[in-house]
Amino acid sequence: MHFFKSAATVALLAGACLVSAETGEKGDAPITEGNSDKIVYEAHVTSSNVKSAHLNFTGTEDGVGILIQACFTGLNASQPGPYPYHVHDFVVGAKGNCTATGAHLDPYLRGEVTPCDADAPETCQVGDLSGKHGKASLEARGSGTWCTSYVDKYLSLDPNDVAFIGNDRSIVVHNVNKTRIGCANILLVSGGSSGAKSYPSSNATTTGEPPIATGAAARLGTSGLALGVIFGVVAMLL
Ligand SMILES: [Cu+2]
Numbered sequence: 001m002h003f004f005k006s007a008a009t010v011a012l013l014a015g016a017c018l019v020s021a022e023t024g025e026k027g028d029a030p031i032t033e034g035n036s037d038k039i040v041y042e043a044h045v046t047s048s049n050v051k052s053a054h055l056n057f058t059g060t061e062d063g064v065g066i067l068i069q070a071c072f073t074g075l076n077a078s079q080p081g082p083y084p085y086h087v088h089d090f091v092v093g094a095k096g097n098c099t100a101t102g103a104h105l106d107p108y109l110r111g112e113v114t115p116c117d118a119d120a121p122e123t124c125q126v127g128d129l130s131g132k133h134g135k136a137s138l139e140a141r142g143s144g145t146w147c148t149s150y151v152d153k154y155l156s157l158d159p160n161d162v163a164f165i166g167n168d169r170s171i172v173v174h175n176v177n178k179t180r181i182g183c184a185n186i187l188l189v190s191g192g193s194s195g196a197k198s199y200p201s202s203n204a205t206t207t208g209e210p211p212i213a214t215g216a217a218a219r220l221g222t223s224g225l226a227l228g229v230i231f232g233v234v235a236m237l238l
Pocket of ligand 1: 085086088104172173174
């Protein structure tokens with residue numbers, strides 16, 4: 001009897017070890033709180049291969065996690081799907097260069113060797129949206145559209161959280177072979193602060209480009225918003 005009990009314990013311990021092997025060097029991602037539903041970020045991907053992939057990020061009523069709504073449409077039929085998409089570390093480079101976005105947002109240093117297990121999303125790379133919630137389906141090809149909506153409990157709208165999606169981050173859409181077929185910066189639309197960056201770019205695990213390029217693109221985003229406000233005021237005066 002005792003033998004069976006301890007055998008079961010050993011098996012359990014071994015199981016626990018296996019599970020922890022998938023966990024990030026810095027542990028599992030914690031559930032985020034305090035994400036206001038007044039804060040809205042957006043990313044709008046358009047490229048020669050992606051007519052439109054629009055993603056909207058906002059807080060939730062209870063502040064737990066962030067609500068993501070996404071619609072993909074007009075993906076080039078020559079690109080094999082289904083299509084993974086992720087939050088990447090850096091902003092898009094000059095001339096829409098998606099390579100400049102670096103790796104997936106992975107502040108807990110989990111890496112991507114072991115694929116994300118959607119049943120244990122806390123162990124996935126924080127930025128691995130399609131790993132946790134499903135890839136964009138083939139329905140998005142040609143004139144088709146594919147939309148989804150979900151709460152991701154591990155991303156944050158707080159600039160002081162390592163899982164912050166704002167400002168210096170981007171969305172990259174891939175084909176099924178991981179080729180980057182489109183990318184766009186995640187920009188603040190309303191609420192929130194443009195805030196500090198808590199997850200140092202130097203932590204990135206890839207070939208990431210220096211964050212110098214990011215400033216320029218971020219400024220571009222900000223001046224775009226400012227322009228929008230100016231046009232809005234002018235339109236009101238007319
Ligand atoms: Cu990606």
